[in-house]
Amino acid sequence: MTTESSTRDCPGGAHLRHLLGVDGRAVWLRVGALFDGTNLLRDAHLVYDAGQILHVGVDLPPRAVVRAGQIGPDHVLGEFTLIPGLIEAHAHLFLEGGQEDPVVRSAYLKLDFETLLARAEARLARILRLGVIGVRDAGDRNGIGLALQRSYHSAGRGAMPYLDSPGAAIHHQGRYGAFMGHTIEADGSIEEAVAGRVREGAHRIKVLATGIINFQLAAVTSPPQLSVEELMRAARSARAHRRQTFAHCSGNEGVTACIEARIDSIEHGFFIDDDQLARMRDLDIAWVPTFAPVQFQADHAARLGWNESVRSGLRRILDRHAASLAHAATLGVRIVAGSDAGSQGVPHGHGFLRELEVMEQAGLTPLQVLRAATAAGAERLGFAENFGALRVGTKPRFLLTAAPLLDGIRHLRKPLTIVFDGVVYTGGDDPSLPGL
Numbered sequence: 070m071t072t073e074s075s076t077r078d079c080p081g082g083a084h085l086r087h088l089l090g091v092d093g094r095a096v097w098l099r100v101g102a103l104f105d106g107t108n109l110l111r112d113a114h115l116v117y118d119a120g121q122i123l124h125v126g127v128d129l130p131p132r133a134v135v136r137a138g139q140i141g142p143d144h145v146l147g148e149f150t151l152i153p154g155l156i157e158a159h160a161h162l163f164l165e166g167g168q169e170d171p172v173v174r175s176a177y178l179k180l181d182f183e184t185l186l187a188r189a190e191a192r193l194a195r196i197l198r199l200g201v202i203g204v205r206d207a208g209d210r211n212g213i214g215l216a217l218q219r220s221y222h223s224a225g226r227g228a229m230p231y232l233d234s235p236g237a238a239i240h241h242q243g244r245y246g247a248f249m250g251h252t253i254e255a256d257g258s259i260e261e262a263v264a265g266r267v268r269e270g271a272h273r274i275k276v277l278a279t280g281i282i283n284f285q286l287a288a289v290t291s292p293p294q295l296s297v298e299e300l301m302r303a304a305r306s307a308r309a310h311r312r313q314t315f316a317h318c319s320g321n322e323g324v325t326a327c328i329e330a331r332i333d334s335i336e337h338g339f340f341i342d343d344d345q346l347a348r349m350r351d352l353d354i355a356w357v358p359t360f361a362p363v364q365f366q367a368d369h370a371a372r373l374g375w376n377e378s379v380r381s382g383l384r385r386i387l388d389r390h391a392a393s394l395a396h397a398a399t400l401g402v403r404i405v406a407g408s409d410a411g412s413q414g415v416p417h418g419h420g421f422l423r424e425l426e427v428m429e430q431a432g433l434t435p436l437q438v439l440r441a442a443t444a445a446g447a448e449r450l451g452f453a454e455n456f457g458a459l460r461v462g463t464k465p466r467f468l469l470t471a472a473p474l475l476d477g478i479r480h481l482r483k484p485l486t487i488v489f490d491g492v493v494y495t496g497g498d499d500p501s502l503p504g505l
């Protein structure tokens with residue numbers, strides 16, 4: 070096993086070797102608090118090697134998983150909290166979210182494939198050091214996400230989180246989404262659009278069910294771009310190819326259509342109502358609320374030139390969305406965290422941490438937020454590898470922090486130690502550096 074970066078900010082510093090499993094041996098840690106993705110355990114044990122978790126719980130590990138004659142942990146980290154690595158369930162890796170200038174943003178899209186890919190790879194390497202160990206890319210029209218997905222599965226890949234991609238999102242000609250999708254009209258039918266994405270290697274299918282919010286009017290003012298029947302055909306066709314679907318969707322009418330069509334995951338979902346949330350709970354349709362892009366507009370309204378009427382509209386939208394999130398948690402809806410990073414003002418990694426803070430401000434507890442950012446998505450979204458919950462047999466991808474994380478999600482911004490299979494990453498990421 071190897072280590073990257075310095076041992077600065079690591080538990081025990083010089084004891085870093087204890088996290089690595091020298092010579093491929095299993096490592097036995099005891100920590101003050103361990104969140105396994107669902108439950109919080111105090112004074113818990115974790116045993117793992119480079120490939121998988123061998124034991125997790127408050128009980129001592131069975132002898133079969135520790136070294137012969139070993140009677141205690143390799144390292145006792147009583148002040149530390151250990152959680153699964155974070156999963157960003159909605160990001161557009163091909164876009165630089167920290168770039169706020171619309172003119173520069175549209176010029177960026179004209180860069181050649183190799184440049185776009187290299188910049189996306191650099192983003193992935195940086196967000197791994199913020200604790201993001203998995204990304205569900207939400208689509209691009211140039212094949213960047215698919216290329217990243219291939220890189221992840223290639224031998225000798227560099228430092229990067231797990232990533233999968235839907236390829237180009239599916240939308241209607243003349244409707245929202247040309248910058249990240251290809252049209253149904255170009256493929257001839259929804260079924261052929263789905264089959265084409267699968268042929269290109271898409272791990273899942275992304276549909277653009279609606280337009281976007283009109284900030285001037287604080288409403289979704291255009292009708293959905295895909296009908297219930299079209300969404301059903303997309304979901305049925307994807308299932309026939311053993312693929313999940315996820316839908317860009319805002320506005321009450323669009324949300325109803327996505328629920329009727331049994332889309333696996335509803336993205337954004339602004340203007341969702343309580344009856345719809347109850348239906349989603351019953352059908353185990355995931356909700357990825359993506360506050361961050363709208364929160365950015367509200368937080369920087371003056372700089373962005375919004376007048377008072379737009380500002381109050383943004384506040385109304387966000388207040389309603391926050392109330393829906395709190396209600397969804399009470400109902401038991403499968404809430405999954407995703408930031409829509411790449412959107413204007415939502416840098417990769419740091420924007421995701423901001424998303425988690427906003428979810429907490431909306432009324433979720435830190436543990437509910439952490440569940441949304443780890444096991445909730447891992448259990449439902451069909452990733453190609455088993456990670457996101459700490460259980461026997463899952464990949465050893467977890468975070469250690471000495472900060473009081475259970476007191477507030479903001480503590481995720483403090484130094485973390487990230488264990489990803491056989492490698493330890495530390496050092497964080499400087500948010501003032503451009504490129505994310």
Ligand SMILES: [Zn+2]
Nearest residue numbers: 159161207409
């Ligand atoms: Zn998106």
